[in-house]
Amino acid sequence: MNKFLSFILTVTMMTFLSLTVSAQIPNAGFENWTGGNPDGWISNNVPGFIETITQSNNAHSGSYAVRGEVVNAFGVPFPPSLFAGDTTSGVVGFPISQRHASLTGYYQFQPIGGDAMLVSAAIYATSGQDTMVVGGGSEFLPATGSTYTQFSMPLFYSPGTPEPEYASIYFFLVDTSFTGQPHIGSAMLIDDLAFSGVVGIEDGSATVPDGIVLEQNYPNPFNPSTTIPFSLSRAQTVSLTVYDVQGRVVAKLIDREPRSAGAHVVNWHAGSLPSGVYFYRLEAGGFRQSRKMLLTR
Incomplete structure (x- = not known):
């Protein structure tokens, strides 16, 4: 009986920790929207003129996902850009309290002409009046067709830096050469983001x-x-x-x-x-x- 109770408590605690980690990313399932933007996220939409980021009912789970598409803006390709975090408080990003090991999520990506989908994360800490980057990660995600695929992007930390306080997450569609604009019609879907695992202070160099x-x-x-x-x-x-x-x-x-x-x-x-x-x-x-x-x- 003691072993069984211990097992139940362990599973319960792991579930709680998993939910806590996921909850730190604002609106991680993109279920909540206001004024054409997912709550807790900033897009490069120009209301009434250009909408690269839209709500989609083609979700991995729940009711909605976020869709980004390269659109035609007065004859010029205009790529989507999506950023998680609050820029009004003086600190770019959203609060975190752990050295997370990876960023995970589900996505679809249908590129045109060799375009690329890029996910990037930056981890910040404050020192006095200064904000420093203490960790992060970046990864190009391959095309998926019309099927949701899970990604897991490792996060790295600079040794000897303070504990993280904020994180920001970015999604872009870019031209693979980085020398021009991506192609009109390239599109991505993103859903169910989460942080996974925890890195100890000593783990990076060990x-x-x-x-x-x-x-x-x-x-x-x-x-x-x-x-x-x-x-x-x-x-x-x-x-x-x-x-x-x-x-x-x-x-x-x-x-x-x-x-x-x-x-x-x-x-x-x-x-x-x-x-x-x-x-x-x-x-x-x-x-x-x-x-x-x-x-x-």
């Missing part, structure tokens, strides 16, 4: 991966700073370099320096560099990998 991993930078797009996470399966010499679209080196973040096994993050401030696409490249032993990032002024 975890040793099976191989070398270069993650997507966060936030992305960014202005003017972003964070690049990577992991090493063993100690080795590393180079991390940023290039522009012409292949010119604009920053050497790590220049043939030793790094220990485990997770690492590198912050990059773009300074006075212009808006555009940049590439970051990690080299470690025989490993070579590059990823794109977008600076927007």
Whole structure:
């Protein structure tokens, strides 16, 4: 009987914690709407003129989901943009109190002409009068057709930073080259967002991966700073370099320096560099990998 009661209490507590984590994202199931926008979210709609973000009854669960579509705005493609958080309080984002391990949700994505769906999250903490990015994640989501698919985007944290206080979540549709506008008609559906798992303060640098991993930078797009996470399966010499679209080196973040096994993050401030696409490249032993990032002024 004691074991059975213990099991029931454990399941109850896990359910409570799961509900608490999910509830921290405002209107995570997109059930509540006001004035054409999901409550707790900010879109780039121009009421009466341009509506890229709309309510949809094609939901994963419940009654509604949010739909974003690239629309024709006076002959020019106008892509959707959706942001979770309150910008009126002086702090961008919504309150959180844990180092969540990942952001999950369900989506559909029907691209045209190779367009991409981008989800990005940034985690903030305050220090005096300043607000700093202490973690986040970013990921391109593949096309799904007309079927809801679950995504799980890992979140990374800079070591030695304060406990998180706020989070923001962004969804975009972008041109895959980042050099032009996405195509009219590309569309996404999003529903049932949640944070999953908790990362301990010591977990970031203690975890040793099976191989070398270069993650997507966060936030992305960014202005003017972003964070690049990577992991090493063993100690080795590393180079991390940023290039522009012409292949010119604009920053050497790590220049043939030793790094220990485990997770690492590198912050990059773009300074006075212009808006555009940049590439970051990690080299470690025989490993070579590059990823794109977008600076927007």
